[in-house]
Amino acid sequence: MGPDDTSDDGDTGDTGDTGENPFAEAVEQGLADHVGTVEPSEVIVDGDTTHYRFDPADGPMCLRGGDYWMSVREGAAADSGDLLIYLQGGGACWSALCSAFESLGAPAVPESGMLNRGLAVNGFSDWNAVYVPYCDGSLFVGDVDIDDDDDGTIDRYHRGLINLSAALDVAVARYPDPQRVVLAGSSAGSYGTLVADMLVRTLWPEAELIVISDSGLGIGKPGDFEFIPGLLDEWDALRLVPASCQDCVTDHITGLPRWQLSRDPRLRFAAISSYDDAIIGGVFLGLGKGEYEQAFTTELAISAAAYPDRFHRFFFPGTLHTTISTDSVNGGGLQGITANYDTTVVQGTSVAQWLEMLILGDPGFGDRID
Template sequence: MRATAVSTFLFILILIGCSQPATPTATADPSPTNTPTATADAGVVEIQPTESSADDGILSLADGWTQIEPGGETRCAHDTPFAFWVRPGTVNKLLVYFQGGGGCWNEETCQVGSSFYDSSVGVNDSPERRGGILDFDHPENPFADYHAVYVPSCTGDVYLGSNLQTYSTDDGENIEIYHRGFVNLNAALNWAFENVLAPSSVFVTGCSAGSIGSIRAAPHLIHNYPDAEVVQLGDSLGFVFDEPTAVDSIYGTHQSLPNWIPAFADFDPDAFTMADFYNAVAAFYPQNRFAQYNTEADSVQVRYHLAGGESAETFAPALAEAISAIHLESPNFRSYTADGDIHCIMPGNLFYTREVAGVRFRDWVTDLAAGNEVANIQCESCGVAYGPTGATSEPAWEQIGIMPTPRSENRGVVLNGRFYIPGGWGGESVFEAYNPADDSWETLADLPDGRHHFMIAAFDDKIYLFGGSPANAYAPTDTAWVYDPTSNEWSAIANLPQPRFAGAAVTVGDAIYIVGGKSNTGATPTLRYDSVSDTWTELASLNQASEHVAAVALDGKIYLFGGWEQPGIEFSRLEIYDIATDTWADGGNMQFKRGGLAAAVLAGKIYVVGGELLSTGQTQDHVELYDPATDEWAEAVSLPHSLHGFPLLSYDDALWIIGGSDLAGGEQNRGRILRYQPAE
């Protein structure tokens, strides 16, 4: 078997060749003609500085990020405008970052509203929300002073496309997709070449699909900045499958190949392997350095590996083989392979804390970018390791699988042995149920209106969903619904007394209580809902108003944990509500302050898990254990990775996590199903 490394979704193109789904119909489309652009015969971006660029260029912009809409032949998949962001620095060095964004390859995956890829550029694509190397205020960011160009993904072709493609459905409908990823990439590079003149060094990188963008852009950056030290790093790039990948017939990749590199004269883009591409570029530019970062159990890569007919156990050795294929031919290639299953490290704060073999990833990248020699770093074991290692008899968190629609900033409930997971960022209208008995998922009736940051509870064999924020917004609403699993139908119920989101709902006796959260009226009293009369009662407010909280009910009391008064002012507080007296009292504080956390009851104790600190831009892996009988806290087994905004469910003597995000203040949805069963 020959393992090869490809992009975030390119294995799907293998499946096109193997399973022969409906054949897409290509529509003739000229080569990109935006000005300036690639030459027809070589694809080299040749730029002569204009009068405007000869002036201060990027330094003429205001501090912070500026959005650029280049127009011309650029566009997103459904013929909407493409844009990228730029940011002036204080030194003449350049950071180029390519965003991940999935991909599409047929009439089903390319349809409007598909969850397989990002098809537009919007507010959620802004680099303002990112962490890691995109947090320019972080004191340890090695690129804090660099000029920056941030390129979103919106074409479903991992930056390889120069094509207008028509996909035909069985009923005769035609879906036109502008696979213009390379055209968009080209426009962003053109802007840089005109406005960032003669930088001393360039660091080009990208996450997931953006990894393809980074190695695809590297030859153009080296060619047009001949005096700069250009370094490339692909983040979570090493997808591995058994067959080369066809990319030309759908995306028109031949129009964008760097044909001035001799190896590409005989390069077949319909037999694409990432190892071949790396080796061709690295051989032509032996003075430059190229690199990859991967985790040996990357949850996203494993998901596609499984869909390609392989097993989870074969992923780590296949990944090592793919990386070795580059090492064997390219002495100027470096790799850092870590344990765990995190997908993408550069845009998150794990960038600053990840350490393998005594080498911190942040330091490794800093040396790589500075031109210093770095070693190839490999985790000690290529086996999957969940949770802490060392001499301990305490079980660790284990990954069970991946949810069909990765989401975050949502909640879930257990009802009659099934986990019901509605809405959230990444699928605000999606409603899916998981059966842990046979590890299966079922798609249920969509939410009547898409929601995230809602409150949810189960009562009397029904599921109640309250408030939250509508899709494409970040503001509370007062609507509420009940879902009947028997009929698979949603019905409207009485609205909340005031709009509310980012609170918590718990069931106690014959009533449901809403605690904490944020309202646009300022008032957030405790609310009690009576499902029989469909009425609300307002009760006592928290001692300290707090949103993005977690809460559980136990023995006639409600325990509310953490949250924040406003973003950046987080709490470690515990407040306890006595239902009999309608009063809130303070309990012992958690060790770690955080919002966006989750809580669940298991064996009479309360586990408080994960969370985020917007004040530092960090997600949390902390797990704390609270004993209500003694009002005492203890540390429990940490998560295998930091996480916030997820359902935490207690079922069958174990805790279950479904999905969540590891990007503080944003969605970088992982979709992992984690299970933890404490020792007896």
């Protein structure tokens, strides 16, 4: 079945209630190879937040070899059954362009955006939260070390897959049976969710799964059918794309979520973007005026038409990049570059309100397209 071979309601997955993993094919191709292989080397308890540090000798590390850590923050009701997994953004690094977070600071969960528990409107304020920082430049999928200048010394440690796996190992040990999991990612983290969701489903097979993709919607360079496959191949991640999905990786990778939706009826997507994102469309993809808007609106219209009840869109005018990581109260963003979770509004609804409506099942929830 191709990614668009669906019935009108989009519920054509051949798994879901059978107890089988809808993404077993990706697991067989190596997606879960690092699951259960690493233990934290240090655990730091700080009130309701616990930080887990990993020894680079065990595998997890940042782009230049530095330590990797992740954090868990207890919600107001630790046994609530709701779990938020947040993948941080921070650029990307490959042979032609390297502009990414290369190391991590002191362990902390940022109190901003959807992680800000003090916002007047934030449906996730009392959820258990897993914070997965980003520092290896491979969109959480890399599994390769690269010596760029052939001098015998590694220059780039793309350990995204083992970093993600180590973080999810901690998460599943702490929260083995959530009723609902929201996997949210911003920018690089948003691109990361497009593969990470298959690993999340593998580890939490019974949970409702909602993916929030903020400013990283699977768009590549229109008409360039070598760019995305080349990136994934450089990071040794092309093998993670299910072989049966022949249209998953083209000039975009938007076919992968459609393939996932066709197989997992308990999966939903919420996609958020400005129309002319200057960071994704300009800095990383090098697209001309209007090209990014044309690409993502066309591609995501296909997804929404195929799965109208499970693929949702929030699009707003302008060039700003990301919304869910920053807010107007605690900041956390860059003036003139990032938008805010609580003040980015389309049709009278902010991103924060829209996502709260999503998780509450509000009858007024639906696409917000300006």
